[in-house]
Amino acid sequence: MSTYHPLHDGWTLSGGEHAGVPATVPGCVHTDLLAAGLIDDPYLDDNELRQRWIGRTDWEYRTTFGWSAAPGAAGPDRVDLVCDGLDTVATVTVNDVEVLHTANMHRGYRADVTTLLRPGDNTLRIRFTAPYTYAEAHRAALGERPGPYPEPFQFIRKMACNFGWDWGPTLVTAGIWQRIGLHAWSGVRLAEVRPLATVDGGTGRVEVPVRVERTGDEPVTVTAEIAGVSAELRLGPGEHTGVLVLEVPDVRLWWPAGHGDQPRYPLTVRAGADTWTRRIGFRTVELDPDAFRLTVNGRPVFVKGFNWIPDDCFPARVTADRLRARVGQALDAGANLLRVWGGGRYESDDFYDLADELGVLVWQDFLFACAAYPEDEPFRGEVEAEAREQVTRLVWRPSLVLWCGNNENIWGHQHWGWPEALDGRSWGAGFYHDLLPRVVAELDPTRPYWPGTPYSGSPDRDVMDDSTGTIHIWDVWNTKDYTRYDAYTPRFVAEFGFQAPPTWATLRAAVSDEPLTAASPGVRHHQKAADGDDKLLRGLGRHLPAPADVDDWHYFTQLNQARAVAYGLERFRSLMPYCMGAVVWQLNDCWPVTSWAAVDGAGRRKPLWYAIRRAYAPRLLTVAGGVVTAVNDTDEPWTGDLTVTRRAVTGELLAKESVPVSVAPRDAGRVVLPAGLAEPADPGRELLVAELGEQRALRMFAEDPDMAYPPAAYDTTVEAVDGGYLVHVTARTLLRELAIHPDRLDPDATVDDQLVTLLPGETTTVAVTSHRPLDPARLVGHPVLRCVNEVRS
Known part of the structure; x- marks a missing residue:
């Protein structure tokens, strides 16, 4: 027998001045206190500041559960308490007997409680030590380590961004954050199943190392089956491990999104009454370490990616539906990683299930970020146990293509003055260059490991050498204009980005300031980056006018974010195949905040998302430095006549050339423009238009404040349709970066496009989805409809 009994009911929470608070499991202290009305929503205004005490308080979760053997049966040989995730430092007792002590949020735990259970009611208590108490004690014992914030996150194996980040609040959680229950079993259980899928020619091979746990010495038969092929393994007395091998002829390959389909095959492993079933995929993955080029099934893949952060500060609130929406937003923007x-x-398993299903490649960091980490015990042992568990958990996932040792820690040691501050103390190098690669080599030889990012392939190379490995580009946001992306000729950009506020509806729901201004207290509190508000305005540079009010600030900073990131993406894609990847920082937010995200903390798409969708399109035209580049990330040649015109801002044709082009699949072609096109007579009154098939690229010869745009003139009609409205806009003059923001009228309203530039005489139709009646006049009026050269009434 093998049965699982969840223990998710009847919990109460106690700590500090609070006792007997009803608790939801899985969950955490913050969400339980919030549900009980004992704290205000930490995401609103500056409520976060009054909740720092929670992370400095010890907490206890308690429940009572019934237990009895099945009627008429002898009962199971063994009953284990299984804790999939405890956050973080916990002592677990069953009927007042200690069964577990935990100190790692990123591991699961199991304890034999067979002899402790009694018929009728049983008591389960989990006492959580305050995270700060534990982390600060280890910091004092082991010595300070450099980090980006005055928080001790590197001294506890817990989600680091709980302690605050430059996009996140400081909400230091505790609680039973994943499933908990009793596993009753007899005879044998599958303690570990670690399938390694490879492909040789058309034959798929699955090696399945297994480890069993047993309650007796009887022989155990373990079987595995996939696609009609089966294998069997017999374990004699005292034997606990073995390997099954299956070969599947004529397998269909699993491909990344945009390159093919994602077929998967159910693999079932059985031992006694215990069954393990997963849907695996067959594909190969290779990494060229110098070019940092990922090759899947023999095909180099240009990575069009997003960085992913936790989608909520409180992970138990992230549902499968929410993940499907968020991963869908990445795919709809053209991303493949x-x-x-x-x-x-x-x-969560839901996240990786979606990636497997939809063809989203996953780059998985081990959990180290932006700080020097101690390699002393107890951390070394915890890191190894965590790595072994997570590699085993994820090894069979076809979507997972890369293990990465850390985020920015090697950079920190090379460039941020760490050696002097460390004075000989460990900082994590042993993890990234020894322990983690050994674990991956042992448990998952089917995919590459990379020590960290940025990283240039060798510890003695400068991590910011963009000719090899990965780089992160942050001088643009911090100190430079976004045109500086032109100064980089990278192989692979693993992080770069630019900030903007969230959508208007998200901002207004989170900040109650009246009047709302760009500098009002709530807006400033929802900006966590150092000097972030000043960088937002400085980043406008000469690209856009200075904002006159909060509406301008919101529109211009969002537009500037979209332009900056699109500029970088077009630069990096134009270098294909020398450059083979760009990963935007970041897709998502964990709360409502001004940040680098394309999708804000309420799940609403910012204008940046639409700009990335254009920049990640399978076929892209881009103009820079007198060169038109046609990027063809498809399996078919891109042929046609490239037409380039130089026009006056009033629409008149000034010069025109047409050139036949043919761009090979998964390649880029370049056309140098003649001087008659590339050099304007009057930069402030002219623009360049490049067209190839359905693709178009526009470039102004001067920055918007220096352009002599005619005052915007256009005609609009609003058509009510099922599920919303169609807004038709016909330009009588050039309309620069037309955007409609219907969430100002209905927080749930969305649009299908943003930031469209129209030439005189052109028409665009924007589909507005809304289930509320909207005033057509307001829908096409200021500040809902915006363009750079607008005329305000």
Whole structure:
């Protein structure tokens, strides 16, 4: 027999001045206190500041559960308490007997409680030590380590961004954050199943190392089956491990999104009454370490990615439906990879299920970020146990293509003055260059490991050498104009980005300031980056006018974010195949905040998302430095006549050339423009238009404040349709970066496009989805409809 009994009911929470608070499991202290009305929503205004005490308080979760053997049966040989996730430092007792002590949020735990259970009611208590108490004690004992914030996150194996980040609040949680229950079993259980899928020619091979746990010495038969092929393994007395091998002829390959389908095959492993079933895929993955080029099934893949952070500060609130929406937003923007960033968590099974199903490549960081980490015990042992568990857990996932040792820690040691501050103390090098690669080599030889990012392939190379490995580009946001992306000729950009506020509806729901201004207290509190508000305005540079009010601030900073990231993406894609990847920082937010995200903390798409969708399109035209580049990330040649015109801002044709082009599949072609096109007579009154098939690229010859745009003139009609409205806009003059923001009228309203530039005489139709009646006049009026050269009434 093998049965699982969840223990999710009847919990109460006690700590500090609070006792007997009803608790939801899985969950955490913050969400329980919030549900009980004992704290205000930490995401609103500056409520976060009044909740720091929670992370400095010890807490206890308690429940009573019934237990009895099945009627008429002898009962199971063994009953284990299984804790999939405890956050973080916990002592677990069953009927007042200690059965577990935990100190790692990123591991699961199991304890034999067979002899402790009694018929009728049983008591389960989990006492959580305050995270700060534990972390600060280890910091004092082991010595300070450099980090980006005055928080001790590197001294506890817990989600680092709980302690605050430059996009996240400081909400230091505790609780039973994943499933908990009793596993009753007899005879044998599958303690570990670690399938290794490879492909040779058309034959798929699955090696399945297994480990069993037993309650007796009887022989155990373990079987595995996939696609009609089966294998059997017999374990004699005292034997606990073995390997099954299956070969599947004529397998269909699993491909990344945009390159093919994602067929998967059910693999079932059985031992006694215990069964393990997963849907695996067959594919190969290779990494060229110098070019940092990922090759899947023999085909180099240009990575179009997003960095992924936890989608909520309280992970138990992230449902499968929410993940499907968020991963869908990445795919709809044209992405093919998500990088699970090292300051968060190993993601849920739901996340990886979606990636497997939809063809989203996953780059998985081990959980180290932006700080020097101690390699002393107890951390070394915890890191190894965590790595072994997570590699085993994820090894069979076809979507997972890369293990990465850390985020920015090697960079920190090379460039941020760490050696002097460390004075000989460990900082994590032993993890990234020894322990973690050994664990991956032992448990998962089917995919590459990379010590960290940025990293240039060798410890003695500068991590910011963009000719090899990965780089992160942050001088643009911090100190430079976004045109500086032109100064980089990278192989692979694993992080770069630019900030903007969330959508208007998200901002207004989170900040109650009246009047709302760009500098009002709530807006400033929802900006966590150092000097972030000043960088937002400085980043406008000469690209856009200075904002006159909060509406301008919101529109211009969002537009500037979209332009900056699109500029970088077009630069990096134009270098294909020398450059083979760009991963935008970041897809998502964990709360409502001004940040680098394309999708804000309420799940709403910012204008940046639409700009990335254009920049990640399978076929892209881009103009820079007198060169038109056609990027063809498809399996078919891109042929046609490239037409380039130089026009006046009033629409008149000034010069025109047409050139036949043919761009090979998964390649880029370049056309140098003649001087008559590339050099304007009057930069402030002219623009360049490049067209090839359905693709178009526009470039102004001067920055918007220096352009002599005609005052915007256009005609609009609003058509009510099922599920919303169609807004038709016909330009009588050039309309620069037209955007409609219907969430100002209905927080649930969305649009299908943003930031469209129209030439005189052109028409666009924007589909607005809304289930509320909207005023057509307001829908096409200021500040809902915006363009750079607008005329305000």
